[in-house]
Amino acid sequence: MKRRDSIKSIALVSFGASLFLESCFGVTREKITRSLTRYDYGRTPEETLYDDKLFAQKFFTSDELLTLDKLCNLILPPNEFGSIRDAEVVQLIEFMAKDIPSYQVPLRNGLVWINEESKNRFNNLFIDLDQTNQKEILDEIAYYDPNDNMNDLPEPVQWFNLVRNLTMTGYFTSEVGIKELGYKGNMPNIWDGVPQDVLDQYGLEYDKDWLEKCIDQSTRMTIAEWDDEGNLLT
């Protein structure tokens, strides 16, 4: 994808399109941003106003968004399940930088740093380096000793950890990422215990007397009745 096209694909999704519509149709930016998003998650009026305020702001420049897009794709390259773009990871980072303002300085400083590093070493911006050179830079900041306190590590390591964390959470909370992870809940079902093959795998079994207390799911639709001692009769 050419650089100009990828700017379009990122910026248009988050803001460009709304600004364009605003100038054409004269409706308020808030209305457009909300209608353009599918963020239907039960907000109170105050919370909606707050979200709208954030949607109407722009934090990262287009160049910064492009650099983030590149970084996120290096952190999690696309696979058969999906990609950073499917998961809208860069849009999430843009939103979180406004939602949690303490992210702003470290995120931006890191982007400045990686371009300086790229220029010093390879005479070009990070995004214009070939992947071998990009990885050469990342290899020096991407690893750490998990026994160390992250706050004691060099700033570029901390910054990359933050970008990696946001990338991971962005991807694995997205539709494609949840599917890849294999999370199967958040939908109506009947829980009837750990599957037998899983119990076997861990050498576990349910106690007989514990199981006898548990719900027999074939009786769940029957209205409960008790004797005077609290013994369930139905």
Next chain:
Amino acid sequence: MQIKNRAKEYDVIIVGSGAGGGMATKVLSEAGLSVAVVEAGPFFDPADPKTMTQLKPAFYSPRRGGSSTRHFGDYDQAYGGWDIEGEPYGQIGETDFKWFRSRMLGGRTNHWGRISLRFGPNDFKRKSIDGLGENWPISYDDIKPYYDKVDKLIGVFGSKENIYNEPDGFFLPPPKPRLHELFYIKGARKSNVKVMPSRLSVLTKRINNDRGLCFYCAGCAKSCNVYGDFSSGSCLIFPAQKSGGQIDLYVNSMVRTVTTNEEGKASGVSFIDKDQNKEYKLKGKVVVLAASACSSARILLNSKTKQHPNGLGNSSDLIGKYLHDSTGGDMMAFLPELINRKTYNEDGVGGMHVYSPWWLDNKKLDFARGYHIEVWGGMGAPTYGTGFNVNNFNKFFGINKAGGYGDILRSDMKKYYGSTIGISGRGESIAQKTNYCEIDPNKVDKFGVPILRFNYQWTDNEIKQAKHMQDTFEEIIYNMGGIPLWGKPGKDANYGLNKPGWIIHEVGTTRMGDDPKKSVTNQFERLHDVSNVYVVDAGPFVSQADKNPTWTILALAMRSSEHIVEEFKKQNF
């Protein structure tokens, strides 16, 4: 919203619509009394698709469910939290009390953990056992019939265990334990800690044809849209409306004071309509406060008059005093056996399927009162924060390298997903006269109402109890093959004891008793000083037990409301 400031005199004005207010609404309206329910927050129905968060995946939120607007995440159904803009509260000295408020119809019952434990016989008479605190003026036998009725009315799953101080009730059958809970059972038993099915007000089986059944989405904190769990709106207020009760709901209406007449009796309430920022008055023969322990204390203390210069019902000078919250301590662990798990839907109900009631004898310990243990963990729904520091657990396999980029992150994510377990202790603290909320004479909120400030310090009993929790949790974790994830907090950190208020079980601010000099309310939760004002939230609790307060709030509110009906029949109002 109904017409305000009407000339009508209600039989009863109920302030607040959580557990206590909801129960009062149901009992009093079904007895034929006319009722006004005055709620500080907006109308809320868990079934309303406009406000519903249940079953919504993380990516419906632009912050993926993060917690910048709601403390427990975007999908938690509590409007408010620890801090509400324009409605501050203060601290005295080194106090750091956390006051959680939820302003909406149903209050905190919309998001709570649904842990529904009866207080036991000992819990009403602790002073007789260890000499600390005060006995309740009632016993377990006085309240047992009401617990029974609450069980049948609302529904609670559990199991008959025949443990003296953990009374059995009318239970629906519990769900089977999840995988991490089987690990907990194994570890706890090795440590000689009793484990049994948990007791939650979630419908695993029908109790009537009006409410839906649990469909195991782990979403109780989102408030169930089929009314498969207990919330005050779905189980008390809406059914009372449906059965034809004379109920007027006043929402976005924050009560400032209880108004009184020349004889010093209550005549109604004054409230601020938050939509118009105007003050209105409502007339009522009886006022029932159910605004939460600290909010009800605040209203009474702000209701100063000539006859009640100290605040309404405060001749004892005890309103606000004996404030106490549950103790809390937590530990999280990594279970190496659970790496690379087979994934399947293990959501279950919105909370634990197993728990440990208090199992020890304090005579053999260096602290008073006990705690119960809650269990959490497993393959939960991904939300903001999932995937952070994805491979830090490498260190437990002797690999001192984490981070990286590329496909290794995908495999590490799947490797460690669902491999953690957490255990939490929730225990009983001793009510202290020196722990209190009071009116700050110099500060008001955005409505001009004087605010509360808190004074609260834990005592040695709670701190030693927290140490016992940490030692016990560590042992259980090792016994289940786990590795604790946090350093063990030491003496300087009160052994991990949570700040007061953090467990959101604040009780005791209008405690009940037979002696008007030593208590604020009588055993029917009526002010000693004012014969037509009742408090049916957790304010009248003398002690909180090592149990969650909601089931006892409900049983007491039912008992007091029946008493109010009797008093009406005797024409005492």
